[in-house]
Amino acid sequence: MVAKQTPKQKKGGATPARPEKKSSAGFYLILAGVAVAGAAALLLARGGDASAPENLPVSVASTNVQGSGAVGISTEGEGAPVTIIEFEDYLCPHCRDFNAVSGKLIRREFATGEAPLVRWVVYEFPLGQTSWAPALAGRCARDQGAYWEMHDVLYARTEQWASESNPNGTFIDFADQLGLDTGQFRQCLSEREHLSDIAAARKYGESLGVNGTPALYLNGRKLTLRTDADYESLKALILEAAARADSSAGATGAASDG
Amino acid sequence: MRHRGIAVLALVGLFISAYLLLHSLGYYGDLICGTGSCEVVQTSEYAVFLNVPIPAWGAAWYGGMLVLALMAAARPGPNGPGRLVALGATAGLAFSAYLTSIEAFVLDAWCRWCIASAVITVLMFCLAAPWRTLRSSG
Numbered sequence: 001m002v003a004k005q006t007p008k009q010k011k012g013g014a015t016p017a018r019p020e021k022k023s024s025a026g027f028y029l030i031l032a033g034v035a036v037a038g039a040a041a042l043l044l045a046r047g048g049d050a051s052a053p054e055n056l057p058v059s060v061a062s063t064n065v066q067g068s069g070a071v072g073i074s075t076e077g078e079g080a081p082v083t084i085i086e087f088e089d090y091l092c093p094h095c096r097d098f099n100a101v102s103g104k105l106i107r108r109e110f111a112t113g114e115a116p117l118v119r120w121v122v123y124e125f126p127l128g129q130t131s132w133a134p135a136l137a138g139r140c141a142r143d144q145g146a147y148w149e150m151h152d153v154l155y156a157r158t159e160q161w162a163s164e165s166n167p168n169g170t171f172i173d174f175a176d177q178l179g180l181d182t183g184q185f186r187q188c189l190s191e192r193e194h195l196s197d198i199a200a201a202r203k204y205g206e207s208l209g210v211n212g213t214p215a216l217y218l219n220g221r222k223l224t225l226r227t228d229a230d231y232e233s234l235k236a237l238i239l240e241a242a243a244r245a246d247s248s249a250g251a252t253g254a255a256s257d258g
Numbered sequence: 259m260r261h262r263g264i265a266v267l268a269l270v271g272l273f274i275s276a277y278l279l280l281h282s283l284g285y286y287g288d289l290i291c292g293t294g295s296c297e298v299v300q301t302s303e304y305a306v307f308l309n310v311p312i313p314a315w316g317a318a319w320y321g322g323m324l325v326l327a328l329m330a331a332a333r334p335g336p337n338g339p340g341r342l343v344a345l346g347a348t349a350g351l352a353f354s355a356y357l358t359s360i361e362a363f364v365l366d367a368w369c370r371w372c373i374a375s376a377v378i379t380v381l382m383f384c385l386a387a388p389w390r391t392l393r394s395s396g
Contacts, residue, residue, distance in 0.1 A: 034270060038272075041273065041277075127303075128364050162303070
């Protein structure tokens with residue numbers, strides 16, 4: 001009997017194990033509490049966000065391309081019923097993804113032709129120091145009427161220039177491939193005269209409360225990137241806004257006729 | 259005891275990473291950020307590392323640290339996984355310092371969730387005490 005008890009005690013018998021078990025139970029309770037609280041917080045954060053798009057402030061100058069002294073870069077179509085303002089950063093992966101598909105398709109489908117439905121206005125919103133150089137390249141291409149071409153190339157070939165400490169040589173290659181006057185383009189880059197335009201564009205964004213990119217506004221309403229900015233959602237929003245503008249124009253016409 | 263503390267902190271960090279990861283995958287709209295600049299940080303080029311979103315790295319690290327800390331708590335002593343916890347905590351602190359320096363010196367923008375994560379990482383490092391653990395087991 002005694003011989004059987006000795007090894008049991010050596011292994012840590014019932015009496016000394018009790019406080020250990022008690023503290024283990026307490027620890028696992030704390031862990032479970034944190035797990036439950038964390039899961040609840042994740043669920044609540046998701047639920048609370050559902051109403052966010054409707055609650056966003058509608059304080060944007062809806063159709064004014066010249067905002068707070070900043071000059072946006074716009075597609076054709078001054079009288080278009082829908083204006084989309086985009087704040088972007090060429091180094092932002094979400095901007096690249098958005099412009100690779102939805103942005104490009106929407107611009108091609110709705111912002112071209114004789115009477116486009118959409119006027120697309122871009123303002124640069126450089127998030128980091130390295131984002132200024134491509135923004136400048138875009139502005140310099142714009143001087144030669146090739147903004148959108150450069151815009152698309154900069155996004156499509158980000159990996160070619162993003163890691164360079166001075167990517168201007170690559171930008172000049174892009175300009176050459178686009179058939180631009182590389183001398184003029186090079187001079188524009190080196191004079192950096194458009195930096196003040198980009199700074200003004202960023203300041204304009206800040207004044208509207210932009211805190212990330214891409215930030216999109218459709219006729220003054222801030223869109224939520226996660227839910228509004230895929231091609232189908234954006235298309236539906238554009239058609240809805242155009243129909244609304246059309247019906248209100250009709251009502252105004254009828255009133256003035258009467 | 260300290261490994262249990264690390265486990266609790268890792269679980270909190272795991273939820274923060276999960277929130278940021280779900281946001282980057284499109285499950286949430288705007289981040290709940292208060293007065294910070296979360297979107298600036300989360301949409302910057304530095305929000306992705308080796309083609310994987312930073313929150314996914316964070317979730318993997320916190321998840322790994324949680325498992326290791328639970329194992330170390332269950333099997334204390336120099337032969338247990340305490341050394342791995344210490345090494346993981348050191349690596350986490352180094353990466354966190356890199357990300358915080360990006361916020362401070364490159365983006366000039368602060369994300370509260372990232373700061374919270376950085377604080378948790380520092381606390382985990384202090385609890386893991388690699389200067390003690392690695393020396394005693396070496």
